[in-house]
Amino acid sequence: MTERVTLSQIAKQCGANKSTVSRVLNNRCDASFSVQPQLRDKILRVARQMRYRPNLHAQTLARRQTRLIAVPRLVPSGDSEHVPGIYDAVTSHLVPYFREHGFEVCSTYYDPQHDKTLLPPWGVDGLVVMHRSPSHLIDELEEAAMPYVCVNCPTGPAGHSIQVDDTGGAELALGHLLALGHRRIAYRRFRTHLPPLHSSMIARHDSYLQFLSDHGLKPVKPHDGPWDEPELYLRKIIKAGATAVLAYDHVEAIRLLKASQKAAVRFPQDLSLVCFNDEFPCSMVMPSLTSVALPTAEMGKHAAQILIEQLNGQLTGESPLEYVLPETLVVRQSTVSCTM
Template identity: 35%
Template sequence: MTKKNSVPTVREIASHCGVSNATVSRVLNGNYSNGFSVREEVRQLITQIADELGYRPNLAAKNLVQRKTKIIGILGYNMVFGWPSNIYQVTTEAAVRYLQDHEYDICSTAPNFLRDDTELPPWRVDGIIVLQECSSRTIEQMEKIRLPYVVINGLAGAMGSTVVLDDIEATGHAIEYLLNLGHRRIAYAGPTPEHRKHMSIRDRHDTYLSELKKHGLPRISGHDKIFLSTQDFLETAVLEEHATAILAYDHIIAMKILHDAPASNIQIPEQVSLMCFNDEYLCDIVKPGLTTIGAPSRDMGKLAAEILLTQIKLPAEERCRQQIELHQHLIIRSSTAKPFRTSGSSVPNDLNRRFSGYDEDVLLDTSKNIKS
């Protein structure tokens, strides 16, 4: 009603209603501890006036006295900045939903390299969720001020919890699946461990090699070079070395192969089967649908949020890091099939499943993704 052009405060509401600011605060927060009570009419007046004035509590003041913010920061590989394709969208969504259900707000901010080389938000947060990675300086800072944090699919410092994917197991399953289909010449397309740091790069590549060794199968050239040109890769791996299946590090590489294979006169899956990690939304609408190894994205997000809130509730000295590893699962589509000597003969789609030795429903069951 009144035309004050400043933001309304608790004290203003109080004077409007002829009560003290303490009363307003308690009413608005529903805090009836310490034997507090109000008459119903006063309670209604306060909420009404607060609404009329458009009152929003000054979180700064609130934080100051309560020494917590009810805000969780989200860092790393999220969407605020420059990541072209975000594989953590579903994960983030699940985490945020869980946090909001538990009365936490979330925030993310662009790293400000002019202010400081941290990625931490300038205001206090009660905890942090890191998507894949953040700078080591940021890790140091969180450790120093004992800020609870959980890293999703990445590495943490001494007191940080993690929720990671078991890529070694998943690669094993992928190879096993291809073996069961009858493949004996399996190629790998992806970055080599030297070239970037995320652990999935090493895990997937090295497990590819060790699985081949275990089964006495030959390595196919191309796994030892970074994947740059589809044509080069197909030339050596498929045309020269006669690979019958390709395991790709991620969906981006698989998409490239899928898109460029026709230009080299290579049919997928008739001539060569193709499968990859990261079950992103494109994988199922593309033709042929890509067989993938999918991560339990939603579980990752929810678990990370759960762990974080548990840590926050604990007194600082009782906190101890949690490290959870999650299973991934095969999603069988039509880009993989039994190998055929007679190239060009097309395979009925459902042959895949009939002979694969896998029951898709079992593999898609994510009800128990957490490793014991």
């Protein structure tokens, strides 16, 4: 770390004591402290001249609070292509809100392979967790009494969380298809053989089954079990009479789009397509994708709000908050009336 201007240096310059300088710069003019305008101005001037920037480590040590929020980010393992989820969207809404309230935000990097904690080695006042994390890591947060809020991922027993209503989103999407006359609706699951990485993998699939059952429809196979390559999957569901597909996310949807040529399926004429996650490039592909938008702005804002309240001690004693935010449907070109 490069050497910086310190309080004492400023104090010496001004012929004052560093405690005075500290109080002036922090505007600590309570009943027990005051300065003459003359000295005050001099201190402020000198500090600006010397480009004084307080050492946050020292401040943290003395104040016992950092006003720093960590947002752990998953380090992508291996050389897999970076596929964007909603992390960035939510984070970008989180940051300004925290800043308005005097908190800084930093992303830390959590590598499931190596890291044994979500907590950064430097102190923070709180965390916003956006990835499903091993429960012992969440437990650790609670043991350490570290304020945190989970966004779109499972929380611990005492943790507040922001969830999205995937069931409602699925209903919007499926209702839309139903209204367009579709009766044979398939579900395209997430691209992995691994056990569910995220609760949405279960929620979206379950909601699919529930909705169909509620409306007297039968699921189109395959909707679970082993993962088929896109082309094979399309052939299977077409054979099974599907006229529409609900995809786990935009990436799956885009892969289906791509496989359509080989599988001799035309979107949307032969098959309508809806997906979760209205993120790039949903609006830019051809046909543009009808998709369920997660309320990323709201998620970010509420998460920040809850965490700030926690930090201000306004949420003690209450039972954990769980906000469930609605999703919305953005209709585009990939869904059309059923012609079958």
